[in-house]
Amino acid sequence: MSSSPRIHAVETLLVDVPTIRPHRLSVATMNHQTLVLVRLQCSDGIEGWGEATTIGGLAYGEESPESIKANIDTYIAPLLEGQDASAVAQQLARVASQVQGNRFAKCAIETALYDAQARRLGVPLSELFGGRVRSSLPIAWTLASGDTARDIAEAEKMLDLRRHNIFKLKIGLRAVRDDVAHVAAIKAALGARASVRVDANQAWSVTEALDGMRGLADAGVDMVEQPIVAHDKLGLKRLTDANIIPIMADEALHGPRDAFEVAAAQAADIFAVKINQSGGLRGAARVAAIAEAANIALYGGTMLEGAVGTMASAQLFSTFGELAWSTELFGPLLLTEEILQEPLQYRDFALQLPTTPGLGITLDTDKLKRLRRA
Ligand SMILES: O=C(O)C[C@H]1C=CC(=O)O1
Numbered sequence: 584m585s586s587s588p589r590i591h592a593v594e595t596l597l598v599d600v601p602t603i604r605p606h607r608l609s610v611a612t613m614n615h616q617t618l619v620l621v622r623l624q625c626s627d628g629i630e631g632w633g634e635a636t637t638i639g640g641l642a643y644g645e646e647s648p649e650s651i652k653a654n655i656d657t658y659i660a661p662l663l664e665g666q667d668a669s670a671v672a673q674q675l676a677r678v679a680s681q682v683q684g685n686r687f688a689k690c691a692i693e694t695a696l697y698d699a700q701a702r703r704l705g706v707p708l709s710e711l712f713g714g715r716v717r718s719s720l721p722i723a724w725t726l727a728s729g730d731t732a733r734d735i736a737e738a739e740k741m742l743d744l745r746r747h748n749i750f751k752l753k754i755g756l757r758a759v760r761d762d763v764a765h766v767a768a769i770k771a772a773l774g775a776r777a778s779v780r781v782d783a784n785q786a787w788s789v790t791e792a793l794d795g796m797r798g799l800a801d802a803g804v805d806m807v808e809q810p811i812v813a814h815d816k817l818g819l820k821r822l823t824d825a826n827i828i829p830i831m832a833d834e835a836l837h838g839p840r841d842a843f844e845v846a847a848a849q850a851a852d853i854f855a856v857k858i859n860q861s862g863g864l865r866g867a868a869r870v871a872a873i874a875e876a877a878n879i880a881l882y883g884g885t886m887l888e889g890a891v892g893t894m895a896s897a898q899l900f901s902t903f904g905e906l907a908w909s910t911e912l913f914g915p916l917l918l919t920e921e922i923l924q925e926p927l928q929y930r931d932f933a934l935q936l937p938t939t940p941g942l943g944i945t946l947d948t949d950k951l952k953r954l955r956r957a
């Protein structure tokens with residue numbers, strides 16, 4: 584009998600990649616994204632990759648790229664090195680028992696462990712989460728240049744390319760009425776050719792939100808994402824109960840416990856499921872299960888991950904029975920550098936899922952050597 588494969592090394596790389604244009608959110612303007620990549624090497628020669636990202640340093644979440652790397656290198660990697668690489672759940676339990684919080688770091692580690700194990704078993708990662716119900720995922724694009732005419736031109740280009748026909752607009756930096764006018768102009772230009780949604784990233788008060796929601800509903804917008812501060816779940820319920828326009832919870836969801844609270848209160852119509860925010864793939868699967876049980880619709884969200892986190896998310900989302908609001912797994916398309924040997928396949932308004940083992944991607948390690956932070 585062969586002995587079980589051991590975890591040899593857990594390495595983290597910080598990779599800074601410029602964005603194709605400034606990406607303006609209410610919390611930060613991004614000119615680059617920092618990918619925290621985890622490379623897990625095992626005694627049987629199998630390698631697994633994972634990724635954590637956040638948005639705007641510490642502007643979006645409680646973990647920064649630097650804290651994720653430091654906490655993995657200092658606290659998590661030593662817990663894993665020498666352990667059985669094929670006993671993924673045991674290794675995750677070991678980490679959970681010694682490390683509080685750090686959802687993004689845990690997501691990167693969990694992804695790398697499952698990628699390695701799926702490669703070992705010779706199956707796509709989605710098989711470890713129950714198997715796929717779809718082989719491609721519709722992908723929304725975020726319009727966030729801050730300029731109405733530029734956003735319309737960008738949307739038209741995406742429609743022409745048949746890459747996206749769902750657009751999420753980032754708002755919350757301007758006065759409510761100015762934001763509504765900006766969004767209404769874009770929706771008027773695109774008409775029935777596209778679904779237009781907005782994300783205020785917590786920028787509004789409850790009264791501003793109620794005001795904005797009326798204007799957005801009149802303009803033909805399909806949904807509003809996280810209009811108010813993340814912790815105000817009663818406020819979110821007020822907005823949902825107002826029944827003006829569908830409300831999506833995003834930053835309110837930091838994993839299954841929040842999902843349960845929001846679902847039990849029926850405080851949102853839709854959940855944005857994110858693997859980083861949920862502390863990993865298993866956490867995200869539980870968030871989705873809670874939504875389904877509560878008859879809340881699903882949306883596959885992104886933390887603007889690069890190719891590794893995007894494909895990890897895609898593998899999981901492909902297993903969801905229902906994905907009524909599609910996904911926004913466009914992260915790699917916002918970046919100027921390709922870090923895969925073969926880029927992800929975006930066509931016909933969808934991301935096509937690979938059928939090869941694990942994440943189904945191969946990193947360009949020479950490129951990473953050049954791009955990684957010294
Ligand atoms: O949804 C968020 O809050 C974060 C992210 C997702 C798409 C995008 O442009 O920003």
Ligand SMILES: [Mn+2]
Pocket residue numbers: 782784808809833834855
């Ligand atoms: Mn959001």
